[in-house]
Amino acid sequence: MKRDILISKWLNNDLNDQELEAFKTLEDYDDLVKLNQGLQAFKVDDYNTSKELDAVLNTIKSNKKQSTHWFKPFMRVAAILAICFSLYYYTTTLDTTITTEFAQKTTIELPDASSVSLNAKSLLTFNKKDWKNNREVELNGEAFFKVAKGSSFKVKTKTGLVTVYGTQFNVKQWNNYFEVICYEGLVGVTYNSQETKLKPGNSFLIIDGKIIVKEKENRTSPSWLNNESTFKSLPYSRVIAEFERQYDVDITLINIDSRQLFSGSFAHDNIDVAIKAITLPLHVTYSKVNNTIILKRE
Known part of the structure; x- marks a missing residue:
């Protein structure tokens, strides 16, 4: 297995027993362990990988003429450092995506203890790192939400935006079909720049671009959960x-x-x-x- 792949999987604690043994045989294994230990207390907010790597390379270039005996070891450490920083920044800012296949359902917990149940063939995306400042998810498919109290919670779909204020609700977004049902609390649905407030039992339904009036929902949760x-x-x-x-x-x-x-x-x-x-x-x-x-x- 390639060296950079082993390092990447090691940083993510994803090595199996065979890969771990291969990783330990790397000539710079000790250096990698020391670097990783140092990074544990390091928090990156706005780390610019390209900028920092350029700075390291420029330092190497300016000192190359003055000394050469330390160049190769320093270059190796600089490369390891750049890889570690890059992987740390990448893995801590990447969106989390949850998908379900045909005939599959799943329930996940969001960073604030809100829960989301995904129906079959659905997709949910959110960002863990920025969650405290921006409680927002993107949905393609159908999901039932139980939202913990806190700041505004938003569900973005291709058709409309759902804004929540601590509640339970169901959102269904398929081709030319968009439906929101409020089961508890208060839900705001924005469609064509106009917001509609939904109270428990109220629905908002659009089929093929037309708003459809529905009877009041008497269930306390969507039937697909059962x-x-x-x-x-x-x-x-x-x-x-x-x-x-x-x-x-x-x-x-x-x-x-x-x-x-x-x-x-x-x-x-x-x-x-x-x-x-x-x-x-x-x-x-x-x-x-x-x-x-x-x-x-x-």
Whole structure:
């Protein structure tokens, strides 16, 4: 394994037993350990890696003519120092990204003890280092938030911005679909530069650019947290898309209008029961071929 990769994995405490033994055989192993110990008490706020490396190299260049016996050891230490600083700065400022795959859900805790549950095929991004000053996440998909009290908390999506003041709420952002449901507290939804305040039970829904009025939500949390997807007068295409995300299948419609409205639900733990739940109410037949489900109306 390359030397710089070993150093990088060592700094991140990510070496396996075999890699650790290889790392210990590096000729500058002792120097690396001493440098790392010194860095433990070092905090970088606005470290400019390129600037500092240039300064080291300029110092080497200006002293090269005066002395040569120490040049190679100094160059080696300078390179190690530059790598350590660069990796430290990179790993402490990098955004954290959490993703879920088809038929997968996960719950994570944010730096302030707020929690986020991600539905299938979703993505959440946030920055740990700047969290105290900027409680903000970016979401693509669906997530349920339990926000700890504190400064303003924001959820950025491609369609709109959700501003929270200590609450529980659900955000769903898919292609041409944007929905926010407030379950506790107060939520502000900004869309087209206009903010709408939501109280518990209120929703904000946009489908294909049109604001849709919904009935008041009576649940205390979204149904998908209990492995069930529920729909109230939503286009059938949205039902199909959610089914595909939860079961990692492809669905083909034949002689079916995907714009027709559907009310009902399906469970996430039994595909045979679930497919009947979304076909029987519409008198639709179905067949399965490998990973594809064909829905057909005669």
